[in-house]
Amino acid sequence: MFQPIGEAGRAELVERRIAEAIMGGHLRAGDRLPSEADLARTMGVAPTTVREALFALRSRGLVVTRRGRGGGSFVSEDADPRAFARKALTTSSRLTLHDLGIHYSALTVAASRLAARRATPGEIEAIRTRLNRLEAPAPGDDGALAAWRQTMDDLQLELVALSQSARVTREQMRLQAEFSPLLRLLDTEADVREAQRTRFTEILDAVESGDEDAAGRATERMVTEAVAALDALRQRLAAPPADDGAR
């Protein structure tokens, strides 16, 4: 318990953070990472620790480093977040998936209830406007699909922030980073996607009318349905021998 954390453990933490960002699609193929000095400064570790983490990420094939002018560290060109997410889904047990759903639900239900008490109609209206403006992506349009998920995540976070709790919002960001890559796998199915929009609208309605119980119920329903869809997808993916996604 009182053992020193040490720079070695820190390098693993830095590595894990960056790896999660790449696998979650928050850092995309070809994206340039901040410089070693910037990473060290913002993550509060020594530059040598960052260097060590980058070395590990390179050997895992997640990051490439180019030298010279215009050089630096970049996310590997064949880092495909969907492949990572598929792998995460197929290798997780039902228990793990459902437990993630329970955790996510516990947090967002509490946030929705608080928002129902503390949000103003204008704030809900702003979220609703953006939701209504969100166009359904055309089939096969990967960019539009990514933009859809980005906006849905953004609006969900905005709603949670209306709880006025910084702690709950920070926890939501952390959990959403874990959950969102999985949700992205569902986004290709138009009916699942539209069902999510409908459920989210129901939450907004309940929050706007200040009905805490209804807001909580609607949130729980949204998460439960998403987890059920993920579970079904997990079983479908597991059925044929999966030959993709493993890197």
Place this chain on the structure above:
Amino acid sequence: MITTSTDSPAAAPAVDVAAAIATAYFDALFPDLEAHALRLADALRETGTDSLTTARIDDLVEEHALRLLDKTEEGVYGAGFIATVDLLTDAASHLSWWQGPERRKLVFPAESVKQGIDYRELDWFRIPMTTGRPHVAGPYVDYLCSDEYTMTAAWPVQVDGVFVGVAGLDVLIDTIERRLTPSLEALGTPLLLVNSVNRVLVSTDVRFSAGDVLRPERVEILERRASERVDLAVVRVA
């Protein structure tokens, strides 16, 4: 009158004195923010806005942001410049922002969902952009920069009449509570400092805390005094 809390309560109602206390706090911040915005506009005019990169804008903003963070007396937590979309050649949007006790430059934590957030929709950017006037936003959970419960004051920056972004500063609600509570408590009457949507910043009324919203159907407001120059008010509730 603003700082003479030794006036007898009979001389001025508690809500008046409290409103003046709130005004005085924010008054101390605005001139610095305006000066910050003007310095940024000057620097940008000198450099030219045709081929700006994120690195160049960060270099340009840093000294001014740190200067604002030196305003420790009012407890400025974060400061910087937020470029309007497509101002920079190498990024669609960018925050040149320094914050926290260690005055760290904001780099989006890689694992976060923040990276794609469109700040054009957020009050502290949208309102100065569309009105050309400064704006104080909050209290709100600032999940983009501080990750804390925050007030943000933003001043539009224009170069030759063209909007290029906003100069901003953050103050944590925690700080405002610490700074204002002693003088508000000294008034001896439970009071609340609220924003324009009746959201509580600071409360000396134990029934309420920061973040609560006073809904007219649930809370009866007995007295209300607007603070001057900033869109806040002090209220006393039944």
